[in-house]
Amino acid sequence: MFRLLVMRGFALLLLAAPAAGAVEEALPNESAAHLSTLGRKPDWSELDKYQATITHDEFVQLFRQIYATRGCNPDLIKVELDVARILTAAETQNYFVLHFAKGEADRRPVPRWWAVPGALPNEARTAGPLAGFHIALDPGHLGGTWAQMEERWFRIGDAPPVEEGNMTLQVARLLKPRLQSLGAKVSLVREKAEPVTPYRPSDFEEIARQLLLRTGVKDARENFDGPADPEKEQTIAWQRELLFYRNSEIRRRASVINHRLQPDLVLCLHFNAEPWGDPHHP
Ligand SMILES: [Zn+2]
Structure with missing residues (x-):
């Protein structure tokens, strides 16, 4: 359940990413374990554009109040002062490392196509x-x-x-x-x-x-x-x-x-x- 919540949270992040490719044409030919139904293996490098776009405090607040309101297995996402380490494959020590912005002034703009x-x-x-x-x-x-x-x-x-x-x-x-x-x-x-x-x-x-x-x-x-x-x-x-x-x-x-x-x-x-x-x- 926790894993599902976490994957959903990141699926939302991926949905919000600017154009990374064309409309997907191919049907996944198997129902991969640990992914939501018809989900594809994430390309973690797509999250690189979010480096230093979010502060530690904002990440923690969004995580607790929106994406994983029932908590999260700490083995999957480790939140440290400067970075969040996100496990990318079960039974490995492979992490995607998201670096936080040091403060509001250092925050890089979030890349997006929509206008506020x-x-x-x-x-x-x-x-x-x-x-x-x-x-x-x-x-x-x-x-x-x-x-x-x-x-x-x-x-x-x-x-x-x-x-x-x-x-x-x-x-x-x-x-x-x-x-x-x-x-x-x-x-x-x-x-x-x-x-x-x-x-x-x-x-x-x-x-x-x-x-x-x-x-x-x-x-x-x-x-x-x-x-x-x-x-x-x-x-x-x-x-x-x-x-x-x-x-x-x-x-x-x-x-x-x-x-x-x-x-x-x-x-x-x-x-x-x-x-x-x-x-x-x-
Ligand atoms: Zn309806």
């Missing part, structure tokens, strides 16, 4: 309060023919079904011209009721099997009997669908945002379109 509001020249504002800003709208989920698979679909009686992926796309389309009229440049991460990832559930057959094996499910059933099947999570079909519409899709969107769009702000749009049992007492 105060950094925009005032003249630009004459074209509208959001002039100079690039906003990416991410309509959550997929909708359309994928809505039932991704379990963001429900219907009450004979009414048309509620499909979260369609609702978020509709909101994004309404928002786009409004934000543009305030001067912003606006990109949609998803333009239609289709996935952004080029992969489909069938691409994740083997990884689904490996994941189930790792959690102790040996002879996993191939298929499940609809969304109410209490043992669906132990089937290959459910796992490979989840790998498609959640893990692969979200990773792809992050990659498109970080490497292709590079906006100043990302708005992720969501509703909670799940069945709620008794509609009179939701």
